[in-house]
Amino acid sequence: MRCPWRSLIAMQLDIPTTETQYNKNGDPTGEKDLTVDAIKQEILDNCPKGYRFAYGEDTLLILPEAKRLTTSIRYWLEDMISAGARVVCFAVANPGRDIFLEMLEIELELPSDAHIRLVMAAEAQRQGLEISKSKLAELQPLAGRNPMLARKIIRNEKLGLKQDKPEHTQYVVIMPVIIAMLFSFAVVRFIGMGTGNKGLYITGGVCLVSAMALKQLGNVRGARKRLGQ
Known part of the structure; x- marks a missing residue:
């Protein structure tokens, strides 16, 4: 059984993901993939003990969707943190359980309106949609400061869907x-x-x-x- 994301982490850290396969006589016949548990243990054993990324920086694991981490992954990350690895998890809100209770929480600033317009312009170019700056200024309030909503609004605009209600809650009720x-x-x-x-x-x-x-x-x-x- 393969675990693609763990194999990817192992390859980035130059940790082997295969082992030599032997026949009944003990002669090597090739290589076979490590099991999920074997890859986990291999990363855990080698990662904190000197494996480095480029430019000699300490090992750093970056996980963009913390809320989607399964229980087994969180337990494995807990062992990694205990062994000395640095782990950065990104999430819209702190899940508030197990390893997240021990991790430091840093709130990032929201993207500026100018950055959201750049995201919308890039998405429009990727979709092959010609859109003016005035139209971007008209559509930007619908996305607030959410880049994902900004891309979605551009896709809706290409499909010709009517958009008049914001999908975010970044406003003040007066x-x-x-x-x-x-x-x-x-x-x-x-x-x-x-x-x-x-x-x-x-x-x-x-x-x-x-x-x-x-x-x-x-x-x-x-x-x-x-x-x-």
């Missing part, structure tokens, strides 16, 4: 601020009552009713699940 401001203006109603000023009384009453109406409208929620879920 409804509570508006409601708070209207409630604060409702104080004017009581000032109008005390001074006998009908204008202030009416203005404060309108603000109070508007704030209460917006508060109720803000509680309206649609279906949380899509059809078929």
Whole structure:
């Protein structure tokens, strides 16, 4: 049984992934692939003991999708860390279990709007889509600062799909601020009552009713699940 990603790690570290095969008489007949457990043990035995990448840097394992790591892989990485190897895992959110509880957490900055536009322009070129800078500026808010969404939006644009709703949540909801401001203006109603000023009384009453109406409208929620879920 082969384990492609472990074999790839072994090859990058110049660790052999095969062993000599012998016949019944003990004579070598060729080579055979190491088993999954054998490759794991070979990397574990040799990686922290002097194997280096180019330019003499210490061994560093980079895993881009930490949330997709299986339990067996995480246990193996725990042994690697204990043996002295350096491991870097990337994830949208910290899974918060086993090895991730012991690892240092560093939050990276979100890509800038300019970088997202560069990603969209590169994807458009790869898709063979002619797109202007003004169109990129129009589509960029739909992706927020997510490069994956940026590429998806360009693919949708090539297919001619209508895109008018952002698929991200990188925005600020200002409804509570508006409601708070209207409630604060409702104080004017009581000032109008005390001074006998009908204008202030009416203005404060309108603000109070508007704030209460917006508060109720803000509680309206649609279906949380899509059809078929």
